[in-house]
Amino acid sequence: MTRIDLVVSDVDGTLLTKDKILTDAAKAAVQRLHDAGIGFTIVSSRPTIGMDFLIASLAITLPIGAFNGSSIVDAKLNPVEQHLIPPAIVQRSIDLLHARGVDIWLFTNDRWLTRNPDGEYVAHEQHTIKHDPTIVPDFTPYLSQACKIVGASPDAALLQRCEAEMQQAVGNQANAIRSQTYYLDITPPGHDKGTFVEAIAGRVGVPLAHVATIGDMQNDLAMFAKSGVSFAMGNASDDVKARATQVTDSNEHDGFARAMDVVLRTGR
Known part of the structure; x- marks a missing residue:
């Protein structure tokens, strides 16, 4: 070597x-x-x-x-x-994940935002990153601050399909790839x-x-x-x-x- x-x-x-x-x-x-x-x-x-x-x-x-x-x-x-995800792509990603019934998280540089504190992987993520989420009713005020969007689901096959759909939906304006079988990450392009x-x-x-x-x-x-x-x-x-x-x-x-x-x- x-x-x-x-x-x-x-x-x-x-x-x-x-x-x-x-x-x-x-x-x-x-x-x-x-x-x-x-x-x-x-x-x-x-x-x-x-x-x-x-x-x-x-x-x-x-x-x-x-x-x-x-x-x-x-x-x-x-x-x-x-680097940040373009706001229009953040909204497009959120819409696609919502339509597929996938739990959605938005990360800024210093905060983890979710609309669903009872999501299946929330406790797991708390244990993983050793921080608590901020519960918000709406992601709209944060569209211009998104470092990452995560779609979380225990349905690995569904998330694999979402990965392919998301890649087509965002094109070259974001990266969409699974970091775990249960997490689909959307991150800034390039x-x-x-x-x-x-x-x-x-x-x-x-x-x-x-x-x-x-x-x-x-x-x-x-x-x-x-x-x-x-x-x-x-x-x-x-x-x-x-x-x-x-x-x-x-x-x-x-x-x-x-x-x-x-x-x-x-x-x-």
Whole structure:
């Protein structure tokens, strides 16, 4: 495997277990990267407010990527580069999800908004990002502030169909891709985890060929395509595994730490 100078990791399903736990093995693996002089950062579909607890735990000093990489913030969560969804596309996305009976969330830079506090995945998201939603009767006042729209549903087949419909509905004016089988993310156009990898590699002066990425979902494929080495988690679907250069163990069996062991064995 080629020399690696920078690692960019997904969070949920990759760095964290299914119970949203950062294991001791994962922490130790990141510390070994730091000790070896290998840069490390994270990029996620999570909102900015859902990333803060990881920064201190992993001693991250590089900028991180939120909202599938469309927002870049520094280690103190100050915006470095931020993009928004066009308001008309926000409304179009909301209308489509509402018509399909999918629960809708709108994220601004610092708030999670929902019209339905009893939505099936609200408690799950509270546990995941360690923040509570703001309940609003109407999304209209926030259309010009949307960093991300999420459609949440336990019906994976329905959400897969919605993904295809949404991609056609928004065209090149937004990105629409599932970050989990139960979450469909609509994010600003022209920015994804791949563009984040390009941006962070440029900032630290590392060639893309010397970047390793690791993830488990379709939204991670964009960064796989930009990096010299890519690891798919063992819990990833077969189509995600097929697009990675290597496959590691699952997030329940310290697959992240095992992949970092491979990175560290390559030397510098």
